[in-house]
Amino acid sequence: MSGSTPWVIERGAPDYPECLSDLDPPERPVLHVAGEPRAVAALDDEAVVTIVGARQASGYGLRVAERLGRDLAVAGVTVVSGMARGIDSAAHRGALSGGGLTVAVLASGPDVVYPAGHRDLYRRILDSGAVVSEHPPGTRVRRHQFPARNRIMAALGRAVVIVEGAQPSGSLITADLAAKLGRTVGAVPGQVGVRVAAGTNDLIKDGAHLIRDARDVLDLLFGVGVAEQRARLERAPPPRPGPAIEARLRGVLDLVGSGSVTVDRVAADARVAPRDAAVALARLERLGYVVADVLGTYSPTGLKPAE
């Protein structure tokens, strides 16, 4: 079991998140909650951001979501998401690694982990954050429960940021709900032609705020350049840089970051022999800049080399 017994917050009770009363009609009269009461109380703060996105996210989307989650957590913002695969769990992980508060809104009961593979993540969220659900403990996931969950996520955030989403997708529906509730909607731009970037690029075209990093989100929440949260982010030590690397390796690292994921592609784009490309990738991997999957496809870890 989770180690934390779920409790109930009734609508109208002092600790019931006020922002949920914007929902009309309201979903259910009670919320089932587990985890840290502190995290639940934080939902009534100004600084709550919902980050959602595609389950079949790209490597780029996952890196951006995790980075956003971490930096917002560092700045003292509570990160709300849905604990789904892909962007949602990357945002939660980021917030946890930033040492901040994160709240997962579940479509199942507060003690039912879905997807089951996220048991570890669920425990970590319970330890320092909270999970919130409309459904009593023991409720299994049903397809029709997801739209309702999305409504709650949209209502909880003062701003809602979509990191990746296909057209059509649940993430876009959440964005739509958020806009109807009067929440600020932001979207992270993606590469043209990529399936999961279609929805977010459309949102931006339709007037959503363009989100590049946590600063853009903080500007949305508190106005440009006024908040102490922003200062906190700036005071926070930047992520530890990786070891210094020579210019040639840096060039190869940039290529991997921009989508050259095979040895052949790196060799062709860097105009070097495949053997040299292989050696360069081996060095980058050893230094922690890139990782390869079981098929031998490379992706960057997000580590930045020291200047």
Place this chain on the structure above:
Amino acid sequence: MLAVARTFAILGIDAREVRVEADVRTGLPAFALVGLPDAAVRESRERVRAALCNSGFEFPQKRITANLAPADLRKAGPGFDLAIAAAVLAATEQLPDGALADVAFAGELALDGSIRPVPGTMAMAEAASRAGTRAIVVPAACGPEAALGAGCRVVPIDRLEQLQRLGGDGEPPQPAPLRPELNGAAPVPDLADLRGQPALRHALEVAAAGGHSVLIGGPPGAGKSMAARRLPSILPPLGPEEAIEAARVASACGRSVECAVAGRRAFRAPHHTVSTAGLIGGGNPPRPGEVTLAHHGVLFLDELPEFGRDTLEALRQPLEDGAVRLVRARYSIELPCRFQFVAAANPCPCGTGPRSGQCTCDPASVRAYEAKLTGALADRVDISIAVEQPDLTSFAEAGERSARVRERVIAARERQRHRTGGDRANADLAAEEIEIGAEVERLLADVTTAGGLSGRGRERVIRLARTVADLDRAASIAVEHLEEALTLRRREAR
């Protein structure tokens, strides 16, 4: 009267002696066939009857009993026809005296009395020589194949009436020896067809030079199976012993031995719907599977994750041992299967890759797919190379021809032979057998402590580095060789 003719049954790729006893005596005309015959063997009666009549012999209007001994061995296939006919003819004194003495027979009869080829004549000829038989009579089409394995005289015949010459004065013609040249076989596709993709070419070259197994990953249309099909063209030709073993397998499976004799390595690419018995071998009597057909050649599994889990699981042991052991109630046989393993896979069921942002797969199916790629079988893979669709611009330039690559591969194998004093490729060596310098050892330790290598992964990378160094004509493994090997190696599940 009673007469006995010798023949052979094929079990796997070996021949077991079978004696056909024919007893012909007065009584109501009948033809009984006993000794665990299958349907094809039982129908042999009708073929024998017609072939005898159509070859100018007389089919006895008597009670005939033919027994295939040993009676507890299941007999399958039409290869016993000729021996049954010979035994009946001898029992009715239509053949010269002593025609059956120390002679073995193998062949299927056509109704007009001509002899059709049967599988396994090479193994039969070998078994006949071991049993001290003077000669073996085989279908004319199988003559050269039987002569490959024979220590005794091979008598090819194409019609039943030629049996009359046996034991007579006239020396029957000897088959012409099989020449190592290919007449009908399609040419092996050339590596020059692979445009661009130098890293993929190099990975194949390393695989060929060290006998390493390869996993090629990438989206549909990236040329994965095209590349795999070209691996045999850069492998060294079969050695004399390997050629004989490969020919024995081909013969037992009723395939042409021409390619094996010409030194060409087998390339087998079973479809992913293949059954376990089809892949590993099985049935009763047991028949070789794809792994055995790929003996000394290449076994290619395209769309690896689409294969059945049990099928892949069953492949592990043959891959490790180089042999399959099939156990039946009364006996067990061992089939050789030393093959080079090549597999190809899409990054996910829809082929676009789960981290591409283009994937439309259900996450659960992606995970099931990845589980197959990281399962126990994938653990036996040395090299993994990811490919993408080559640029249109690279289609203009033809790649290096297989013959040139093969020269380097042969030279690298020569170095391995020289170093180990044996016939083992680097992939078959234990890591301790490979010398590594202090600097390389340090680098390996670095990577291992950083969590990048397991014990097995470390050994794999050492073997690969040795092959990379061999291709570089280097006596010892340099740091660059190890780094290249680190990139080539198959990653473990994270």
